[in-house]
Amino acid sequence: MNTQTTTYTAFSGSILIATGQPTELAIKIKLIPKTTENILIFNDRTGLQTDLDLSGTELEIQQRYSGPEPAKKVGRPKLGVISREITLQKKHWDWLDQQSSSASALIRKLIDKELNDPSSESNIMLAKQSTDRFMSAMLGNMPNYEEATRALYQGDQTKFLKMIQDYPKDIKEYLASKTRHIF
Structure with a gap:
């Protein structure tokens, strides 16, 4: 996809509770009163679920998620170059x-x-896979899930939107956002 910083989105049940980079997201989630639903966090680029360590103070969370990436030893590490x-x-x-x-x-x-071209063939396929991962985790037992997934991979926006029309509002809006370059 693009080279921008990766963001994450957290859901409590079917309610979108926050979106952002790991530091800000972890702090937002830590400040939320306990919920009866599990909080699931998704990488917006890949659709993979992830966990954030919410232990410690806000400062400790900031240090944990804002620290520098470990440098690679081959290539020009200060420039982010890896020799291959x-x-x-x-x-x-x-x-x-x-x-x-x-x-x-x-x-x-x-x-x-x-x-940086969201409409490229490879990025469309990556976006479909990312959306599919999210849908599998959040909607795997919902009605029309399989039909919506088929429509996603077939590139049939009309059918996809019809299949997800009865899903919870936040999930539907998140799916619309994730699929804006797919169709």
Whole structure:
């Protein structure tokens, strides 16, 4: 998807309670009075469920989730560069050699272009998979779940919206937001 900072969304049952980066989300959740429903937290980019450690004070939570990423030892760690190898055919190397930029710079530019294009084929598939993960966790036992999932992968927005129309408001709105570039 895009290269922006990843956000997370928390639900208590079918109620959306907060969205944000881990630090702010953990603090918001910690301040919520105990609920009878479990709080589920989803990575908005991948749709995967995650847990946040809410123990300690607000300052401890901020330190826990705002700390620097551990640096990799290979490449240029201060710049976030990780050294790896790729294998290309001769025709690919020939094409790269004809470009005005270095092979690495050109490959980074092509990848960044793809990452930042929400309507690219690969990003649409990633968005579908992310939405599917969320739906499986939140709606797996709901009526029309399987039909909604089929419509999602078929790219049938009309049928998808029809299948989710009776779902709880917050979940329906979250799904509409997650699928805005899919259809």
